[in-house]
Amino acid sequence: MSGDGGVRGWIKRWSRRGFLQATAWGGGGLIVGRAGVGAAYGDPLPNGGRGATAATMDRLPLTLRVNGETMTLAVDPRTTLLDVLRNHLGLTGTKKGCDMGACGACTVHIDGRRVLSCLTIAAAAEGNAITSIEGLASGEGLHPMQAAFIAHDAFQCGYCTPGQIMSAVALVEEGHAGSAADIREFMSGNICRCGAYNNIVDAVQSVAKHQAAGRG
Amino acid sequence: MHPFRYARLADLAAALTAAKDSTAEFLAGGTDMLQLLKDDIRRPARLLDLGGIAELQGIEAGPSGLRLGALARMSDVAEHPVVKAEYPVLSQALLASASPQVRNMGTMGGNLLQRTRCLYFRDIATPCNRRIPDSGCGALNGENRLHAILGGSDHCVATHPSDLAVALVALDAVLVAQSLGGKRRIPVEAFHLAPGETPDRETALAPGEIITAVEVPATAFARRSLYYKVRDRASFEFALAAAAVALDLGEGRIREARVALGGVATKPWRAHSVEAALRGAPLERAAFETAASHAADGAQVLAQNGFKVALVQRAVLHALVTLGT
Numbered sequence: 001m002s003g004d005g006g007v008r009g010w011i012k013r014w015s016r017r018g019f020l021q022a023t024a025w026g027g028g029g030l031i032v033g034r035a036g037v038g039a040a041y042g043d044p045l046p047n048g049g050r051g052a053t054a055a056t057m058d059r060l061p062l063t064l065r066v067n068g069e070t071m072t073l074a075v076d077p078r079t080t081l082l083d084v085l086r087n088h089l090g091l092t093g094t095k096k097g098c099d100m101g102a103c104g105a106c107t108v109h110i111d112g113r114r115v116l117s118c119l120t121i122a123a124a125a126e127g128n129a130i131t132s133i134e135g136l137a138s139g140e141g142l143h144p145m146q147a148a149f150i151a152h153d154a155f156q157c158g159y160c161t162p163g164q165i166m167s168a169v170a171l172v173e174e175g176h177a178g179s180a181a182d183i184r185e186f187m188s189g190n191i192c193r194c195g196a197y198n199n200i201v202d203a204v205q206s207v208a209k210h211q212a213a214g215r216g
Numbered sequence: 217m218h219p220f221r222y223a224r225l226a227d228l229a230a231a232l233t234a235a236k237d238s239t240a241e242f243l244a245g246g247t248d249m250l251q252l253l254k255d256d257i258r259r260p261a262r263l264l265d266l267g268g269i270a271e272l273q274g275i276e277a278g279p280s281g282l283r284l285g286a287l288a289r290m291s292d293v294a295e296h297p298v299v300k301a302e303y304p305v306l307s308q309a310l311l312a313s314a315s316p317q318v319r320n321m322g323t324m325g326g327n328l329l330q331r332t333r334c335l336y337f338r339d340i341a342t343p344c345n346r347r348i349p350d351s352g353c354g355a356l357n358g359e360n361r362l363h364a365i366l367g368g369s370d371h372c373v374a375t376h377p378s379d380l381a382v383a384l385v386a387l388d389a390v391l392v393a394q395s396l397g398g399k400r401r402i403p404v405e406a407f408h409l410a411p412g413e414t415p416d417r418e419t420a421l422a423p424g425e426i427i428t429a430v431e432v433p434a435t436a437f438a439r440r441s442l443y444y445k446v447r448d449r450a451s452f453e454f455a456l457a458a459a460a461v462a463l464d465l466g467e468g469r470i471r472e473a474r475v476a477l478g479g480v481a482t483k484p485w486r487a488h489s490v491e492a493a494l495r496g497a498p499l500e501r502a503a504f505e506t507a508a509s510h511a512a513d514g515a516q517v518l519a520q521n522g523f524k525v526a527l528v529q530r531a532v533l534h535a536l537v538t539l540g541t
């Protein structure tokens with residue numbers, strides 16, 4: 001393996017977190033979302049350093065549309081959309097779980113479709129409308145799915161919750177909330193280690209019923 | 217991830233020119249490619265994004281069949297009303313694949329070109345003949361519960377992971393492959409290669425060729441078709457055994473049949489001996505049992521995967537009983 005496991009891996013991860021915090025504070029706040037953000041903060045190693053070669057690559061200029069705002073930045077071509085959101089734009093609501101497409105914690109919407117930001121090269125999302133969990137609420141008002149997750153106690157530790165909510169919002173739009181069985185099947189891309197599944201299904205059903213009633 | 221340069225290709229002509237570059241890889245949905253890049257299994261100098269190429273998009277349904285653009289998304293094909301009504305095995309196989317997010321990203325061409333999920337292939341600390349020719353196989357005498365009972369060799373026993381490909385084999389589907397030299401059609405059944413002595417050679421796609429579309433003919437058996445997948449958990453899991461079955465019935469008998477298997481073989485596996493037993497057979501359970509008993513003909517089992525013989529026979533039987541009664 002590439003030496004990322006065990007004690008050495010811990011040290012590497014700690015170092016990286018420390019580095020990120022230092023740059024965040026030193027730079028006067030990450031949530032800037034304007035020209036040159038990525039370049040100003042330096043690129044954390046794409047893919048969290050796993051199996052990576054720390055070679056210098058030309059930066060790729062990018063213009064991304066995130067939550068209705070146009071962001072201009074420059075990144076290593078290897079950078080995933082997940083790492084751009086979290087490390088370059090300071091939108092840390094989107095979570096990194098497995099970083100391999102298996103857990104769903106990084107789910108965002110691209111042009112209204114739920115996708116995995118950890119398996120999306122950021123450059124490939126140029127020109128599309130990207131929505132992260134931060135873009136779901138309108139002002140201070142929660143999205144109905146966010147409110148339903150709170151009302152139904154649909155989380156414990158909360159780490160998977162942004163991905164669960166992004167997935168759930170899309171699922172209702174897709175018309176896959178017809179039954180509890182359908183909801184379970186079509187939420188299968190989002191893993192919850194705390195096991196809040198029953199309450200997640202309740203939350204999704206409550207939103208689906210409310211929307212169906214609203215349309216009827 | 218090894219460093220690469222990224223570029224977006226404008227049209228098919230640009231892609232065909234780029235296809236000659238052996239240091240480049242194409243990016244479609246990215247769900248398999250990103251994993252291979254992150255695991256350092258693929259180390260391209262250039263990553264070329266096909267996403268904007270109009271010629272590779274689209275789902276067309278007509279009287280002669282379906283034309284699925286190579287970049288058509290798995291979820292869009294699965295939910296297409298004509299696919300659901302007239303090619304149910306295709307819709308069902310896609311909906312049994314991966315997760316909704318992956319299906320929103322994954323494409324027809326990318327799915328058919330995905331690499332195996334064998335644990336040894338994915339773990340670059342272990343030998344794997346498919347990843348590095350002649351480095352050895354960890355699975356033959358290792359953890360091989362998930363591995364193939366059909367089509368294996370002394371070099372590789374990894375199962376082919378695609379549900380889509382199994383359904384396409386049962387539908388007599390054909391791939392359109394294009395290069396600067398022209399266009400050719402390859403039956404999906406002939407596209408994936410058994411490992412033999414060259415497991416690193418996985419498909420019939422030649423250097424310089426790209427898949428532009430999948431064509432599914434309108435057949436008498438497509439409408440009465442089914443995908444039945446058995447796996448370790450209810451969803452978001454690869455098949456232990458899967459059966460794609462399509463039947464054309466008439467006068468209480470089976471006129472024509474297609475049976476393809478997933479999860480048990482090194483490539484999407486057409487079960488010719490099951491089909492032969494079904495042709496002309498009456499719609500009776502005994503006939504289905506006889507036919508299904510041939511599902512694992514030629515099987516060679518490893519230490520941990522012997523259970524797949526009965527499992528795949530029963531999966532085929534279940535599909536036949538469901539469709540034929």
